[in-house]
Amino acid sequence: MEFTVPVCGANRPAMRKIGRESLENLATILRKHGFSFKKQFGQNFISDTNLLENIVALAGIGKTDTVVEIGCGAGTLTRALAAAAGKVIGFEIDEKLKPVLAETLADRDNTEIRFADFMRADLKSFEKETGPYSVVANLPYYITSPLVMRFVEEAEKVQKLVVMVQDDVARRFCAREDTPDYGAITAAIALRADAEIVKYVPRKMFYPVPNVDSAVVKLTFRENRIPVKDRKMYRDAVRCAFLSRRKTLENNLISYFSLSREKAKEILRRADVPEMARGETLSPVRLANLADALSDYGVQKK
Numbered sequence: 001m002e003f004t005v006p007v008c009g010a011n012r013p014a015m016r017k018i019g020r021e022s023l024e025n026l027a028t029i030l031r032k033h034g035f036s037f038k039k040q041f042g043q044n045f046i047s048d049t050n051l052l053e054n055i056v057a058l059a060g061i062g063k064t065d066t067v068v069e070i071g072c073g074a075g076t077l078t079r080a081l082a083a084a085a086g087k088v089i090g091f092e093i094d095e096k097l098k099p100v101l102a103e104t105l106a107d108r109d110n111t112e113i114r115f116a117d118f119m120r121a122d123l124k125s126f127e128k129e130t131g132p133y134s135v136v137a138n139l140p141y142y143i144t145s146p147l148v149m150r151f152v153e154e155a156e157k158v159q160k161l162v163v164m165v166q167d168d169v170a171r172r173f174c175a176r177e178d179t180p181d182y183g184a185i186t187a188a189i190a191l192r193a194d195a196e197i198v199k200y201v202p203r204k205m206f207y208p209v210p211n212v213d214s215a216v217v218k219l220t221f222r223e224n225r226i227p228v229k230d231r232k233m234y235r236d237a238v239r240c241a242f243l244s245r246r247k248t249l250e251n252n253l254i255s256y257f258s259l260s261r262e263k264a265k266e267i268l269r270r271a272d273v274p275e276m277a278r279g280e281t282l283s284p285v286r287l288a289n290l291a292d293a294l295s296d297y298g299v300q301k302k
C-alpha cells in the first residue's frame, strides 16, 4: 500500500522527519516493513513533532516518572515520552508493528514494549511490578471508554491519565451535572480524578485522517477525592441513577435494586435527595451520599 504522512500546518507536500534526533521518515519506515493500517485497531498515527512534544509537556512528565503508553503505533509518541521520562512501558496489540518499533525505538533504552492486548492485561499484577505510574496515550478510539473505566475502577497506583480521545468523549469525561454531556462515565471518573480538557486537536493531525476531531484530556487521580464508604456501591449507585434517564431516581432505585417504593423513599431521604430527582441532576458528591445510604441500609444488587 502506498501512502505518505502529511505534515500538518506545512505547505510542503513532503514528509518530515519525526523527532529531532536520528529517527528517519515515518512513512519510509512503515513502507519498508510492509505495514498497512488496520481500522479495527483504531490506527491513526501522529507524526507531528510539535504536537508530540506538546502532549508530553502537558502531561508534566519528569525523569523519575514511569509512563505507561497504551497503543504505541509506530513509536512516535513513545520516543517523545522516553526522552522525558525515567521509564516507558508500552502496550501494542498489533505484532506487525514489531519491526517498526524495533527501528524507531532502537536508541531508546528506557523503553519496554509488550505486544499484548491491554484490555486483557492483569492490572493488579502489572501494578505490583510498576509502582506509581502515569498513562500517556493516543488511545485507540474503539475502546476509549472501557479502557478509561479500567483505570477508574481497578487501578490503585495510577497518578494521572493524559489521553487523546474523540472530542465529544472528552466533553463527556469533563461534564458538569445537569448538562447534556453528563453521564455515568463522568460520575465514575469524578469519584477519583479531576478531569480537564487540556488541548483540542484537529483531525488533520492524524494519519490516516479520522472522521472526528480529538482532544487531550488530563485526569489527575486524588486519594479520597470524594469520600465514599464503598467504591463498588458508588458504581452501582451511578449505574442505577443513569439506568433510564426518563425515569425518576426513585423508580430507578426500585428497578435496579428490586426495592419496595417505601424503602426507596427512605433511602432517598437518608441521602438528602429529592424523591422526584433524576439521576443526571445529581452531582458526584450527591451520588456518593446515595451510595452511602444504600450501604447503610445493607442494600445489594441482586
Ligand SMILES: C[S@@+](CC[C@H](N)C(=O)[O-])C[C@H]1O[C@@H](n2cnc3c(N)ncnc32)[C@H](O)[C@@H]1O
Binding pocket: 041, 042, 043, 044, 045, 046, 047, 070, 071, 072, 073, 074, 075, 076, 077, 078, 091, 092, 093, 094, 116, 117, 118, 119, 137, 138, 139, 140, 141, 143
Ligand atoms: C490511535 S493509534 C496511536 C498510535 C501512536 N501512539 C501514535 O500516537 O501515533 C492506537 C494504537 O493502539 C493500538 N491498539 C489498539 N487496540 C489495542 C489494545 N487493546 N491494546 C494495545 N494496543 C492497542 C493500535 O494498534 C494502534 O497502534
